[in-house]
Amino acid sequence: MIQRNIHAGGGIGRAARRLTMAAALGATALAGLAGMASADDKVVKIGVLAALTGPNAADGQETVRGVQMAVEEANAAGGIAGYTFEVVEGDVKDHSAGAVTSAVERLLADEDVHFMLTGYASLTNFEIETMAEAEMPYMLAATSQQTRDIIAPDPDKYWCCWSLTPSFDAYETDVTPFVEALAKAGKIDLPNKTVAIVSSDNAYSKTISEGMKKKFTDSGWTITVDELVPFGEVSDWRPIISKIRQNPPDLVINTDYIPGNAATFLNQFLEDPTNSLVFLQYAPSVPEFVELTGEKSTGIVYNLLGGVIDSPKWPRGPELLKKFEDKYGTKSGAYGVGLYEMTNIYFDALQKVGDPTDHEAIGKAIGETDKKVAEGRLKFDPKTHLAIQGDDYIPITFFQIQSGNRVLISPTQFATGDFQLPPWMTKK
Structure with missing residues (x-):
């Protein structure tokens, strides 16, 4: 059975992109099925953009570990909404436009990837435009001014994309x-x-x-x-x-x-x-x-801004920092625990929606998040898609x-x- 949904207002654009990729790979026989997922396929791939090589490889490794920790927990508990998960990585290397574009397109070409996230990828966050065109739910935690500048003129266009970090003002x-x-x-x-x-x-x-x-x-x-x-x-x-x-x-x-x-x-x-x-x-x-x-x-x-609150006055912070260190034998900076929380926000959205291929519903469910995370109380500003900043939300x-x-x-x-x-x- 063909399960992929084509949503009004943009699904055709995503399907066309998938078809183009399939044709470029010479898969003409499968072109009519591009963008379609099998109902029997119960494994969802989560794409992680991270600097796996280069001067920020320490952050990149931590980023992947945070996602992996959340995925392993979910799989061990039997999955979410009937699905289990696999982590796939895209190396953004030195964060240059070419490196980020290559990593993004490689992950988008995988039909089983239904969510993508990063600590930081391009620094200018130009990949948000690509995610919107591809209708790919995406979370990031970096260079918030650039995120705001892209999203604020037309928030509805970017239902896909949300930032764990608040305004960097x-x-x-x-x-x-x-x-x-x-x-x-x-x-x-x-x-x-x-x-x-x-x-x-x-x-x-x-x-x-x-x-x-x-x-x-x-x-x-x-x-x-x-x-x-x-x-x-x-x-x-x-x-x-x-x-x-x-x-x-x-x-x-x-x-x-x-x-x-x-x-x-x-x-x-x-x-x-x-x-x-x-x-x-x-x-x-x-x-x-x-x-x-x-x-x-x-x-x-x-x-x-958007760092883990490492204080007994906010128990979730120390709890997750300890969990990360116990698992990997090293302390987490901002991104290990941060990406763990972001992955779980996706799991919350999937639990609510039930269908990982319904990307638009997933993106909108992410935007409705209001929960206590390691960084504070996470709620998104609908005008910018940034986390709300303040002592009662995400504090500096x-x-x-x-x-x-x-x-x-x-x-x-x-x-x-x-x-x-x-x-x-x-x-x-």
């Missing part, structure tokens, strides 16, 4: 009041209200740093260093750090998110540190960062690394410890 605006609050509480000195900002030339890092610069300037700060490095591996930060030392700022920020780059920056900064608080974007959340820096990472501050969380451990220091309702003055800093 708080990444741009909330570091300034956080640091000023530390000073007001007497935990650090801000004698000059000066900041050095270093960034990488990619959509994620650059967007955040540009927003930060505006916020700091509007708040009366002086930017002493403003540097942008080419995206990719950076082995020598010393020329930039030398500029920072010429006029020691109160705060040093680097928004390059690659763990290896951030670790090299910190190690070289600490060769002759200035009396500055150091904030690094995202990278310290990845276990690899602490492995590369060891005790030198103590004192580093970072934040997360600030962490400090202390003796190799990530300590949640803000917001106070979830805090597991207090800020400690970094060992290279002194206070009057």
Whole structure:
């Protein structure tokens, strides 16, 4: 029996794409059946886009493991709505357009793939357009401004696509009041209200740093260093750090998110540190960062939007972090547990809809999610398809690394410890 449904308002476009792929493969005899699934086929493939090779392979491995953990649990429990699951991977390598396109098209060509997800794939998220054209339910957790810019003009067109992470606006605006609050509480000195900002030339890092610069300037700060490095591996930060030392700022920020780059920056900064608080974007959340820096990472501050709330005041966070570490023998950063939760959101939608081939119903069911996940209360903004941000939904969380451990220091309702003055800093 032929089971694939062609839905009004776009199903024909998806069927045509399937036919084109079949023809390109020379499967002319099967062209009339392209896009069709057998009723007897009870295994659903879940496509994962991840950097399995390249500088972000640690994130990629964690991403796949999160999905795999959820799939193994579901299969062991007998499946969902009569279906069991298999994970298939698409390597986005260096996140370039070509690499992402190749991975996406390879997974879309598999007729048994009925859901796709990623931590981050292209950084500009252009693949959302491809998912909409292909009518493929898709979840991601990255570069939220780009997601919003694509979806907000026509949300109904993108019923397929939803983001675990909320608006990244708080990444741009909330570091300034956080640091000023530390000073007001007497935990650090801000004698000059000066900041050095270093960034990488990619959509994620650059967007955040540009927003930060505006916020700091509007708040009366002086930017002493403003540097942008080419995206990719950076082995020598010393020329930039030398500029920072010429006029020691109160705060040093680097928004390059690659763990290896951030670790090299910190190690070289600490060769002759200035009396500055150091904030690094995202990278310290990845276990690899602490492995590369060891005790030198103590004192580093970072934040997360859509990160796991690792606090007994939000039990699901520690529960899933422990489950991941027990299974794989390593700690989860943002994406292991995050992708586990995203996979289970798909399972919730499938349980509700019952038919994995009814992609539009699945996509809309995902959009109706309202549940407590490891990152907070997840509910989507129907205008942007981003998770709603706020202390009562998905909060922005600030962490400090202390003796190799990530300590949640803000917001106070979830805090597991207090800020400690970094060992290279002194206070009057």
